[in-house]
Amino acid sequence: MERMEKSAVPADLNVMKKNDLRLIAALVILAAAAFGGVMLYARLSTKEPEAVVYLEGEEKGRYPLSENITIEIRQENGNCNILQIKDGKADMIEASCPDKVCVRQHPVSRQGESLVCLPNQAVVEIQNGQEAEIDTSTN
Amino acid sequence: MAKKTAYMGMLTALAFVLSYLESLIPINLGVPGIKLGLANLVVIIALYTMDTKMAFTLSLVRILLTGFTFGNLSTMIYSLAGGMLSLGIMIFVKRFPVFSVTGVSVLGGVFHNVGQIAAAALIAETGSLFYYLPVLIFSGTIAGTLIGILASILIRHLTKTENREQSN
Numbered sequence: 001m002e003r004m005e006k007s008a009v010p011a012d013l014n015v016m017k018k019n020d021l022r023l024i025a026a027l028v029i030l031a032a033a034a035f036g037g038v039m040l041y042a043r044l045s046t047k048e049p050e051a052v053v054y055l056e057g058e059e060k061g062r063y064p065l066s067e068n069i070t071i072e073i074r075q076e077n078g079n080c081n082i083l084q085i086k087d088g089k090a091d092m093i094e095a096s097c098p099d100k101v102c103v104r105q106h107p108v109s110r111q112g113e114s115l116v117c118l119p120n121q122a123v124v125e126i127q128n129g130q131e132a133e134i135d136t137s138t139n
Numbered sequence: 140m141a142k143k144t145a146y147m148g149m150l151t152a153l154a155f156v157l158s159y160l161e162s163l164i165p166i167n168l169g170v171p172g173i174k175l176g177l178a179n180l181v182v183i184i185a186l187y188t189m190d191t192k193m194a195f196t197l198s199l200v201r202i203l204l205t206g207f208t209f210g211n212l213s214t215m216i217y218s219l220a221g222g223m224l225s226l227g228i229m230i231f232v233k234r235f236p237v238f239s240v241t242g243v244s245v246l247g248g249v250f251h252n253v254g255q256i257a258a259a260a261l262i263a264e265t266g267s268l269f270y271y272l273p274v275l276i277f278s279g280t281i282a283g284t285l286i287g288i289l290a291s292i293l294i295r296h297l298t299k300t301e302n303r304e305q306s307n
């Protein structure tokens with residue numbers, strides 16, 4: 001019974017073909033190269049990091065990470081996010097959004113990192129930071 | 140026909156369960172709300188054991204169902220963008236005899252993440268999210284590989300059982 005079925009398996013049902021391995025390798029290399037590019041880009045900029053607040057894509061303010069400050073990002077429609085800059089890190093500590101995903105995000109401090117509140121269309125992006133490192137660890 | 144409907148229902152339920160499990164696991168890929176796409180396992184199985192139309196229906200039903208049950212509008216838009224882009228790519232690649240199930244799944248996994256981040260970037264009107272693209276390509280590749288290996292084993296088993304039933 002088993003002997004017949006072995007040959008009946010179509011080629012594209014193989015668990016792994018050479019092309020699959022090539023694809024996986026290419027993607028891993030691509031990801032590593034892009035990661036290197038991001039790191040290099042961040043390393044090249046030496047200015048003091050700032051937290052830049054955007055609402056619906058429009059820049060609303062820049063705050064250096066060196067100064068401890070709490071910013072209330074209040075919008076005309078009542079939506080509100082509270083951004084705290086403390087010890088060189090920016091963190092969303094409160095928000096009016098329903099999902100609170102932005103509040104659960106880890107504090108950010110490195111070039112290119114961002115805090116995103118999709119329901120409120122609010123983004124806090126770190127610009128001109130030091131060396132970037134992406135933290136992939138779980139909570 | 141009734142058997143086909145039952146099979147479809149079973150796959151939908153399985154996809155629903157996987158989405159639920161995924162919503163419980165707090166995987167932080169740096170971008171809020173981005174999911175690994177475990178339910179892609181079921182979509183791939185549908186794609187190989189049924190047809191394109193069924194895979195599409197399954198994918199859509201799964202996204203709407205989980206979106207209304209565990210998510211909100213923004214996470215649903217994420218999933219829709221990721222799910223549909225991923226499925227489109229997989230249907231396209233499957234037409235050519237280049238990759239096996241694993242390769243198709245890897246591309247589906249990567250574009251699942253690309254679609255989600257593109258939707259997030261559009262909603263928040265920021266390009267800064269593409270900073271996370273390298274991590275997302277990497278995680279999509281790993282998740283796609285594991286899901287693909289599992290899917291090809293399951294598909295082989297499912298088609299085998301079907302053949303056996305037909306010959307009996």
Ligand SMILES: [Zn+2]
Pocket residue numbers: 095097098099100101102103116117118119120
């Ligand atoms: Zn929020």
